[in-house]
Amino acid sequence: MLPEKIIFIKIKIMGESLINSIIKRRTYYSINNQSSVSDKEIEEIIRLALTHIPSAYNSQSTRIVLLLGKHHAMLWQIVKKTLKKIIEHDSFSATEKKIDGFAAGYGTILFFEDYQIVSDLQKNFPAYAMNFPTFAEHTSAMHQFAIWTLLEENGLGASLQHYNPLIDKEVKLQWHLPDTWKLIAQMPFGTPVNEPAKKEFKPLENRIYVFK
Numbered sequence: 001m002l003p004e005k006i007i008f009i010k011i012k013i014m015g016e017s018l019i020n021s022i023i024k025r026r027t028y029y030s031i032n033n034q035s036s037v038s039d040k041e042i043e044e045i046i047r048l049a050l051t052h053i054p055s056a057y058n059s060q061s062t063r064i065v066l067l068l069g070k071h072h073a074m075l076w077q078i079v080k081k082t083l084k085k086i087i088e089h090d091s092f093s094a095t096e097k098k099i100d101g102f103a104a105g106y107g108t109i110l111f112f113e114d115y116q117i118v119s120d121l122q123k124n125f126p127a128y129a130m131n132f133p134t135f136a137e138h139t140s141a142m143h144q145f146a147i148w149t150l151l152e153e154n155g156l157g158a159s160l161q162h163y164n165p166l167i168d169k170e171v172k173l174q175w176h177l178p179d180t181w182k183l184i185a186q187m188p189f190g191t192p193v194n195e196p197a198k199k200e201f202k203p204l205e206n207r208i209y210v211f212k
């Protein structure tokens with residue numbers, strides 16, 4: 001009896017802290033280049049996600065690049081250089097300000113999906129071939145959410161950015177990444193400087209139906 005009871009209490013406590021972490025996760029645009037946790041701990045968060053987050057057919061197609069220090073700065077230089085070529089001179093200053101805000105952070109996590117795995121799945125399961133690219137996006141999103149939540153649980157603030165596919169070529173060249181990796185998202189993070197923006201919540205009435 002007793003061990004079961006202990007396990008039950010443990011699960012309940014863990015459940016409560018998971019709910020708090022989900023509620024606490026927000027988008028932080030104002031971040032600085034300090035970190036409340038060590039680089040090793042940030043790496044551990046990523047390793048934990050890569051190991052335990054589910055993937056379609058257990059394909060484990062997610063690939064992650066952690067950019068710190070000068071590598072983090074280099075990424076946002078690439079983004080700036082790329083956007084400067086395509087955005088009108090007059091409106092570039094707003095974009096530049098936004099990019100500088102991400103560059104001001106401590107690091108950036110790049111999320112990729114390995115399309116070698118996606119095309120292998122398509123070959124092995126032809127009836128579902130058209131689903132696998134979507135599954136890869138879902139798999140990446142699960143990793144993004146878990147890492148975003150865990151970073152914030154450890155005192156960091158993050159946001160989710162999508163400068164792909166504009167920056168894909170330069171990013172792969174810069175960090176010598178495999179051709180089969182597709183860039184899905186960029187997550188700049190650092191210590192939050194301001195509170196996150198006020199968030200509106202749509203009513204739940206039309207967002208959940210329960211039948212029993």
Ligand SMILES: Cc1cc2nc3c(=O)[nH]c(=O)nc-3n(C[C@H](O)[C@H](O)[C@H](O)COP(=O)(O)O)c2cc1C
Nearest residue numbers: 025026027028029141159160161162163196197199
């Ligand atoms: C799939 C997805 C894509 C997003 N893309 C961007 C983006 O490109 N740039 C950005 O600033 N925020 C992006 N966001 C963040 C959302 O704008 C943000 O999560 C939403 O406004 C809710 O705010 P919260 O994160 O503070 O809860 C994205 C979020 C999701 C889930």
